[in-house]
Amino acid sequence: MEVADLKVFEAVARHGSMNRAASELHTVQSNVTARIRALEREVGVALFQRNARGVRLTPAGQRMLPYAARIAKLVADARLAALDDGPPGGTLALGTLETTAALRLSPILRTFAKRYPFVQLSLTTGTSCSLTADVVECRLDGAFVAGPVDHPELHAETVFEEELVLVTPHTLRSIDALRSARDLKTIVFRLGCSYRQRLDALLTELGVLTATPLEFGSLDAIVACVAAGIGITLLPSGVVAAALAQDIVAVHALAPEKARVLTQFIRRQDAYVSSAMRAFVEVARIGEGTMMIAA
Template sequence: MDVADLKVFEAVARHGSMNKAATELHTVQSNVTARIRSLEREVGIALFNRNVRGVSLTPAGHRMLPYAARLAKLVAEAKLAAMDEGSPNGTLALGTLETTAALRLSPFLSQFARRYSQVRLSLTTGTSCSLTADVAECRLDGAFVAGPVDHPDLYCETIFHEELVLVTPRTMRSIESLRSVKELKTIVYRLGCSYRVRLESLLSDMGIVTATPLEFGSLDAIVACVAAGIGITLLPRGVVSSAAEQDLVTIHTIAPDKAHVETLFIRRQDAYVSSAMQAFVEVARSGNGALMAAA
């Protein structure tokens, strides 16, 4: 088993297709197929289920995938460490909550881009659950997630503090009025969103039974649905303050133990901390200080 075989394995697993993996790796499908078969013979068990639409990981393949990703990341980090001289450069693959991107990131991302133009920064959004998994499994170099995070392989640093508020249609002027709503709907992100979990806990503590949640993938869609009177949600105050000022929605303060949430920046404990990563975290810290001073 060598790193090249594991790189092929990881690409096939990610794409679910021998052909797409071959395109990414700039080779032919027959070469990819041969490498996967050779790897399966070496480990002594099938790693993929084959079907007419492509391939999918077997249980053994699922168990092996994190190790392949970590080895590929280790090789890339070895090269990065050797070349990490002078001004910060290279690539940074980062993730963030959509609410954090909307509320916090723009000022210091633009500052970082101006100051460190040689760093190629990519940013993807997701839930706290999915982003944590992506960092732990080496698909991302780091991510902003909602705390707390308890993972033995991850380093966590608090960057922002948020106040969550209950967001309802503008006609609902008190939290108590929610009790009279039959089949109350919640408007939330997909499973894995920590704000969704907190909302469910809050309503459960109030003895409020809700209907099946409506899931959306964007912040704008969630706020628009609440404004239209479809349901309620839980979001950082800063994200919805403008909509509340326009009397599109009503925001309700909740108990501090439910409202306070830390936004953490996470990365793997064992990862090489490049000069680009160090520079990014420093800008994030200074940007947080500036935001707090302006608040």
């Protein structure tokens, strides 16, 4: 079983398409199809079901996928460990919450890029749920997510602490006013966002069970929709400081136990901690004074 074939298998599984996997891998679809068929012959079972829209994993493929990603990651880590000498270099693929990117990471990334120019750092935004899955399945080296994270395959380190606030149009004068609000809409990121889950829990506690969620992929769009009177949201206070200063939204404090949220940096327990990762963590530690990571 070739590692290259496992990488092809993982890409096809992730995209649900031979053609899109081929584009990512910079090859042609016929080559991807041939590799998948050869892999299926080798393991003796079909890994994908073909249909008009693409492919999807069979039960056997679903069971095999976590191991394929792990094997490919272990081989990459072994190569990285052998070559990891001298100044930090190579690639570092990280993920982050949209709010963390907006509020915390700019000075850290600026310092890191200046100090370690040979590291090719990429940053992907997503929800806590999607980012955690990407780290577990070895698509990201690490990620900033909302904690607490309790996963047997992950190392989690608290790096920031945020205060969540309810953000509403000025027409809503208090949190209690939500109980009598008509056609209430929540302006949120897609499913898997921890702030969205906390907002849903808050509304349920208040007896508001009919709020309609409107999903957006941009933090600016969410704040703009709230300012326009379309709905409400739940965000870290620092993210909405500018909007509050402009007096375009209203902000309502929550009880401390509901407001406090931890941002944690996660990575696989079994992953090799490269010099690039160590360098990034050191820059973050200096920048924030709180971040630490074990070897």
